Amino acid sequence: MEVIRGGRRTKISIFEIVVGDVLPLKIGDQVPADGLVISGHSLSVDESSMTGESKIVHKDPVRSPFLMSGCKIADGYGTMLVTSVGINTEWGLLMASISEDNGEETPLQVRLNGVATFIGMVGLGVALVVLIVLVARFFTGHTKDPDGTVQFTAGKTKVGDAIDGFVKIFTVAVTIVVVAVPEGLPLAVTLTLAYSMRKMMADKALVRRLSACETMGSATTICSDKTGTLTLNEMTVGEVSACGKKIDPPDNKSLLPSRVLSLLIEGIAQNTTGSVFVPEGGGAPELSGSPTEKAILQWGVNLGMDFLSVRSESVIIHAFPFNSEKKRGGVALKVSDSEVHVHWKGAAEIVLACCTSYIDTDDHVVPLDEDKLSSYKKAIEDMAVESLRCVAIAYRPYDVKSVPSAAAELENWQLPESDLILLAIVGIKDPCRPGVKDAVQLCTNAGVKVRMVTGDNLQTAKAIALECGILSSGTDATEPNIIEGKTFRTLTESQRLDIADKISVMGRSSPNDKLLLVQALRMRGHVVAVTGDGTNDAPALHEADIGLAMGIQGTEVAKESSDIIILDDNFSSVVKVVRWGRSVYANIQKFIQFQLTVNVAALIINVVAAVSAGNVPLNAVQLLWVNLIMDTLGALALATEPPTDHLMRRAPVGRREPLITNIMWRNLLIQALYQVTVLLILNFRGRDILNLQNDDKDHAFRVNNTLIFNAFVFCQVFNEFNARKPDEVNVFKGVTKNRLFMGIIGLEVVLQVIIIFFLGKFATTVRLSWKLWLVSIALGIISWPLAAIGKLIPVPEKPIAEFFTKKIHRQRNADDG
Structure with a gap:
């Protein structure tokens, strides 16, 4: 250097x-x-x-x-x-x-830590109580075998037998801890995130950070870029005013007189720096040039322009390239030995000021009087309000004898700019992407606020926002939901916090304005998603809870700062990410409801049995098998549920709502109470109900405990269907489409049959008669109608577990402080 x-x-x-x-x-x-x-x-x-x-x-x-x-x-x-x-x-x-890595946990991670800690503490406490009770009963001689023999008698029981008895008791306590602690929760979370990540690729979303999947499901607001995300980033002619009237649609050449059409095509083809290439095998013409040039060339093609043929019919004798100061460009064409056409194209108000006449619908050149001039100016204003870039196309005939003949004079010749004849005023716009309005409406229905942050002026930003559905018709540009970036940045921090929620559109925004808006929204408790494509968007993408970079137009810096890359630069794909994010969150909630039901039932059954009888009906091996169903297989089954439209009709969970909702508490308590009631009845009165009094006491005891174990497992198998739809009565909707779920249910049933029939010594079970198998299945099936009836019970809106959430947040704030 x-x-x-x-x-x-x-x-x-x-x-x-x-x-x-x-x-x-x-x-x-x-x-x-x-x-x-x-x-x-x-x-x-x-x-x-x-x-x-x-x-x-x-x-x-x-x-x-x-x-x-x-x-x-x-x-x-x-x-x-x-x-x-x-x-x-x-x-x-x-x-x-x-x-900089802010090290912040995602909203779901905060909730999961709280739930896992709570469950672990409860499980540890229950295991400790069971251990103390069983040890006390054992060493006081209150623990008996099924045949009535006391297991421990002071001074008579061998030391080895006493140690064996204590080890068995300790094993049961440890098993309770293993069952209670939600070790399957990380597996369920990872599985559902990985599954969603793979599926999101088909929806044009590349996930760079796994946790971003679930965070997107909690999003309450999306700050979207305009160009290329809400719009196509392709300029097109959206409106045309010619011959004193509006041409609708713009490419309807039947509304244009032949002379105007011919002159327009001539001017479009020659007065341009772009080009049109038509492939030999047919297909769409390939356009080149600036976005504005391409839009006008495409309009010319739609009017029937044969680019190469038109250019061959006249010769360019002099050109005035487009000048940013004069905001117009012109070209002089020799169309015959005696005639020269001078074509001009540029900013509508500037070219219009040079025009003195126009061509009417009868192909006559008519003077441009005050009324007609006012109508054209009104047309320009209307186009500007609708975010259209206005370009005027005009021409004038010129005597070939007045054109300088010497090369030096011709090079310095100033093209005539006065007495122009107006041909057309075209409004060019960057149209909204197809489906964007529906996508924005879908977000609105789902409770996710879409905000547009753009560098365009307020009028253009408002027009696009209205077209996309971000703003409703009748919104005034002076209202608080539309603001300029420089106005927002001059506010104090408290003022920005007060107004941030109201902002729907921010125009003329700088990268720092976008960052300030994201910070204000996060401080207001929002989970913020941000879309961006430029290097200047990187700070906002990094600061947001979820940064979404554009895969086509996005710079490498923007992509590196993002969590998810939208491969097709389409806002509709952003909405699909929200849908998948909600599916992740919902699947984790389903798994937690299923797991807590098993936890509550297993803990209560073992605690009550231990305190009252000194024995537990579910031994260590049986509890570990139930734990396997509950954790690993349950996670696999429920983590792969695909998203449904029902998810987009819910309000976003945000940052502070508890993970375990009132609906989940209702469902799990109903199922847990049912399972506890049935299994405790079997535990204390099972031998009477099953008429096993006359059988060998040890055998009757084993049959009864095997039935309890079998019924408990089938209750979990059938309750797994209920967990699929926590808030819907029809739990079988779409179940056959999830082959993995059906396969896991089948595997659980097959393995349970193998355990009962072939692993009796290992699992401490005996073979059951077909009647007892039917009893086990019937007890499990009852959970289906019970769940349907339970879902008719209304629940309060205020979260039952809200105090847990507040406690967690207070602890986190104390740690941060």
Whole structure:
């Protein structure tokens, strides 16, 4: 890198640049530091790496002197004074902000930690109580075998037998802890996240951070970019005013007189820097040029323009390329030996001011009087309000004898700009993506607020927001839900917090404005998702709970800062991510409801039996098998439930709602109480009910305990269906479509049969008669109608477990403090 030090140029490493250095810059160079332009000629810079805008920016020492590190010199040359280097440059600060790891847990992780801690403490407490009770009963001689023999008698029982008895008791207590502790919860969460991640690829969403799947399901607001996300990022002609009237649709050439049509096609084909290529084998024409040029060329093609044929019919004798200061460009065409056509195209109000006449519907040139001029101005204003970029197309005939003949004179010839004949005023827009309005409406119905943050002016932003459904018709641009970025950034922090919830559209926003909005919304308790594609969006993407980068238009920095990449840049795909996120959250809730039902039932049964009889009906091996059903197989079955439309009709769970809802408490308590009641009756009165009094006491005891174990397992198998639909009566809806669920249910039944018939010694079970098998299945099936009846019981809106959530948040705040 060259640097000017002490009046002479010296080559140094880019890492040796310091503040105060003067750097010469030329086309193709990359700006190595932040600085100010000292001098320059035609100096233009590509700032897309920092701002995301592809438009080339002209730099000069007075009006636009600032240069940013990482940008490229697109044209010209000049010198710059270095004002900051390294971490202090805009690029350095940007990289520092997105590389910071805030270490925050996702909303679901916070909830899961609280639930797991609570369940673990309860399980440990219950196991400790059971251990104390069983040990006390054993050493006081109150624990008896099934035949009535006392297991321990002071002074008579051998030490080895006493130790064996204590080990059995300790094993039961440890098993209770194993059953109570939700070790299957991480497995269920990981399974459902991994399954959703794989399925989301088909919906054009690449997940970079696994936890982002479930966080998206908790999202309460989405701050969306406009260009390319809500819109197609493809300019098209949306409205046309010609011959004193509106042409609707714009490409309906039957509404245009033949002369106007011919002149329009001639002007579109010749007065352009773009081109049209038609493939030999047919197919859609390939257009090139700027977005505006491509839009007008496409309109010409729709009007029947044969690009190459039209260009061959006339010769360009002089051209005035589009000038950003004059905001128009022109071309002079020789169409015959005696006739020259001068075509102009540019900003509508400027070209219209040069026009004195127009062509009416009868193909006559008519003077442009005040009334007609006012109507054209009104048409331009209406187009601007609808976010259309207005371009006027005009022409005038010119005498070929007045055209300079000498090459030098022709080169300096100024194309005539007065007495133009207006051909048409076209309104060009970046249309909304198909399906965006429906997607926004779907978000609204789901309780997710969509906000548009764009760099466009407020009128354009409002028009697009109305078209997308973000704003309702009749919204005034002065209302609090529409705000300019500079207005928002000048507010105090408390004022930003007060107004953040009301904002639906932010126009003329800078990257920092977007970041401030995200921070304010998060401080208000929202779970915020942000979409972006430019390097300038990186801080907001990093700060948000979920950053969604665009896969097509997105820069590498934006993608690195994001959690999910939307592969087709479509807002509809963002909504699909929300749907999958809610499915993840719902599946985890289903698993927790299923697991807690087993926990509550197993703990109560063993505690009551231990306290009253000194023995537990479910031994260690049986409890571990139930634990396997509950954790591993249950997680596999319930974690792979696909998303349903029902999920998008719920309100978002947000950041503070408890993981275990009132509906879940109702369902699990009903099922747990049923299972506890039935199994305790079998435990204490089972031998009487089954007429086993006359059998061998030990055999009767084993048959009764085997029935309790079998019935308990079948209760879990059938309750697994109930867990699929916690808030719907029809729990079988779509069950056959989930082959994995059906396969796991079948596997559980087969393994249970194997345990009862072939693993009796290992599991301490005996073979049951077919009548007792029917009893076990019947007891399990009863859980279906019981669940349907239970779902008719209304539950309060205020969460029963709200105090647990508050306690967790208070503890977390204390830890953070």
